[in-house]
Amino acid sequence: MTEPHAPTCAEIAELMPAYALEALAADERGHVAQHVRVCGPCRALLQEYADLAEGLLAAAPACAAPSHLEAALLRRLRAEPTRPPSPWWQRLAAWLPAPARPAAVLAAVLAVALVISNLGWARAASEWRAQQAALAASLQAQHLSMEMLAAGGQRVVLQGSAAPEASGEFYFTPDHRQAVLITADMPPLPAGMVYQLWLVTADGQRDNGGVFSVDAAGHGVLIVDAPHDLAAYARVGVTREPAGGSPAPTNPATINGPIS
Amino acid sequence: MLEDGHLPPPSSSSTVPGDEPDDGALLAQIERGQQAALVSLHRRYVNLVYSLAARVVGEGMAAEEVTQDVFLKLWRQPRAFDPARGRFSSWLLAVTRHAAIDRLRQEGRRPPEAPAAREDQPDPAETRLGRDDRREIEQSQQLRLLLEALPAEQREAIQWAYYGGLSQQEIADQLRLPLGTVKTRLRLGMQKLRALWRRDA
Ligand SMILES: [Zn+2]
Numbered sequence: 001m002t003e004p005h006a007p008t009c010a011e012i013a014e015l016m017p018a019y020a021l022e023a024l025a026a027d028e029r030g031h032v033a034q035h036v037r038v039c040g041p042c043r044a045l046l047q048e049y050a051d052l053a054e055g056l057l058a059a060a061p062a063c064a065a066p067s068h069l070e071a072a073l074l075r076r077l078r079a080e081p082t083r084p085p086s087p088w089w090q091r092l093a094a095w096l097p098a099p100a101r102p103a104a105v106l107a108a109v110l111a112v113a114l115v116i117s118n119l120g121w122a123r124a125a126s127e128w129r130a131q132q133a134a135l136a137a138s139l140q141a142q143h144l145s146m147e148m149l150a151a152g153g154q155r156v157v158l159q160g161s162a163a164p165e166a167s168g169e170f171y172f173t174p175d176h177r178q179a180v181l182i183t184a185d186m187p188p189l190p191a192g193m194v195y196q197l198w199l200v201t202a203d204g205q206r207d208n209g210g211v212f213s214v215d216a217a218g219h220g221v222l223i224v225d226a227p228h229d230l231a232a233y234a235r236v237g238v239t240r241e242p243a244g245g246s247p248a249p250t251n252p253a254t255i256n257g258p259i260s
Numbered sequence: 261m262l263e264d265g266h267l268p269p270p271s272s273s274s275t276v277p278g279d280e281p282d283d284g285a286l287l288a289q290i291e292r293g294q295q296a297a298l299v300s301l302h303r304r305y306v307n308l309v310y311s312l313a314a315r316v317v318g319e320g321m322a323a324e325e326v327t328q329d330v331f332l333k334l335w336r337q338p339r340a341f342d343p344a345r346g347r348f349s350s351w352l353l354a355v356t357r358h359a360a361i362d363r364l365r366q367e368g369r370r371p372p373e374a375p376a377a378r379e380d381q382p383d384p385a386e387t388r389l390g391r392d393d394r395r396e397i398e399q400s401q402q403l404r405l406l407l408e409a410l411p412a413e414q415r416e417a418i419q420w421a422y423y424g425g426l427s428q429q430e431i432a433d434q435l436r437l438p439l440g441t442v443k444t445r446l447r448l449g450m451q452k453l454r455a456l457w458r459r460d461a
Contacts, residue, residue, distance in 0.1 A: 017450030018443065023421035023428050052454050054346075056422055057353035058308060058400035059407060060315035065306045069324060073302055073331055077295050080335065 007031050012042050020049035156236055158257035163187045166218060168238065168255045176230040179223075181209075181238075186218035186254060189240065195254065196245045197222055200235040209236070211245040233259050283348040290338040298335050305349065306331075308397070309356045316360035316423050318372040326360045333359075361425030370434070371424030406456050414449030417442055 007015075012035045018024045019032045036043040158168035158181075165185045172179035181197055189195065197209030207228070214220035237256030239249040281289070281300070289297035306327065313326040333340070333355065341351045364371060407415055420431045428446060432439040 014447060017447045017454075018421065018428055020450070021418065021421040021446070023426065023431075023446065025427060025429060048454055048458070049450065052403075052450065052457060053422065054350050054353075055400045055403045055457070056407070056418075057312055057350065057357060058397050059404040060312045060423070061404065062307065062401070063311045063314050063319060065310035065327060066324060069306060069310070069327060070299065070302060072324075073328055074295070074299070076328060076332060077298065077335065080332070 007035060009035075009039060009042055012036070012039075013045060016042075016046050016049045019046065020053040154260075156257050156259050158183075158236060158238065158255040160185075160255050162252045162254050166255050168257070170236050170257070172224075172226075172230045176226065179226060179230060181212070181220075181222040181224060181236075183212075183214060183220040183238070183255065184218055186214045186220060186238075188216070188218070189213055192243050193240050194243050194245065195220060195238050196241040196249070197224065198237045198239065198249055198253075199226065199228075199230070199233045200237060201232065202234040206237075206248055207233075208245060208247075211241065211243075230259065235259060284343065287338050287341065287348070290335060295335075298331065301334065302331055305352055308349065309352060312353055312356045313360045316357065316371065316425070317363050322363055322367075323360075326356065326363055330356050330359055357422075357425075364425060371420065371426070403453070403457055406453055410449050410452060414445045414452070417445040418449050418453075421446060 012032055015024060015028050015032050019029060024032070032046070036046050153171050153173050156170040156172075158170060160166035163186065166183065166187065167185060168181055168183040170179055170181045183195070186195065194211040194213055196211045199207040199209045201207075209224050209226075210222050212220045212222040235256055235258050237249075237253040239251045239253055241250060281297075283301065283304075286297040286301050290301070309330055310323060310327045313330075314320075314323040317323050317326060330352065334352070340355075341348055345351070407418065410418075417431060420426050420434070421428065424431075426434065428442050429439060431437075431446075432442045435442070
């Protein structure tokens, strides 16, 4: 049964062959998908075309794969991280070309950030916290900041307030969804404390940007998946918080800066 | 995550002759990071994957790279395959088709012409293929013969669409034909294939 102006079963049946071959325009594809949700006979017919298309995948003229493919696969497997993955900053450091190409570096940083999101922050976090100080050194050595700017990102400078010598640079991607915070000369953290990044709206609301720790030189790195478009925030700031972070800042900002 | 010694029971849909573990068991081993399991699946399916990649991008380097990428994807994301949604070999080939078509588009080239039928067809399926996979591949090779028996213009419409990744509109533009003509050719060809294939099966 169909609605008065909806396509008839006969019209849908005409679209099915191309649907199964993924050759329909989007609107027609939608008509078929919608129709078979409610029409059993058409769903059965579409399944026959889907089976036919599945068969066609295996119906390509048979060729023997070159025998060197197996050795090549093994070589590429050796270059893959073993499970559990090796510390991701090592992989990142290995990718950084010298001299670094801006787009490639930005892409590499974002790819790592995406991989981490895919793995789940929880799983990556402990390994990551332990290693991010080393990453800071490695990234800074490669002048990452210059490269990200050249790729069209934006930079926010954070200056020390509670700690005058501390500083930070906060870079975000052209789409405002991901960012990297790099700090220097942050005061050492007492045991059980971390630094926490805050994204502050114009009316004073503070969103959690993630937690990080720093090495002996006060270097720290945090990759941020923004909860909202970063252009919606007026400021960024970093405070000292108990391990795990706080729902809202409990200390004055160690460093902060305006998003222009 | 499955623990060692708690492999899923062998499923009847991918039974393998001899003592070889079936696809599901190998996938579980891949999830635990066992490279040998990936190599086993590679031996089982590399010809099938390479054949499809070669059909889409042409034989040679590009087809080899697409093949490698498909198996690396399997290594990185063994859970991307959902057994509830069908056979592993079908999923693997669907992944291969998309990877190969992406490659064509990246390179901005047209799909290669259909290769001439060859007499010396190697066996696409290694002896290690499961019984059901083997039967399916035999059916598919029959399907290839049926496809070759279609009128050329109908066969080509199907091939441009499925192995070339083109929409009907793109085929019409490519061949400078009215869209309606392309639609008719593709539909008639598929209707015929479906009828003949059902009779065969
Ligand atoms: Zn219907």
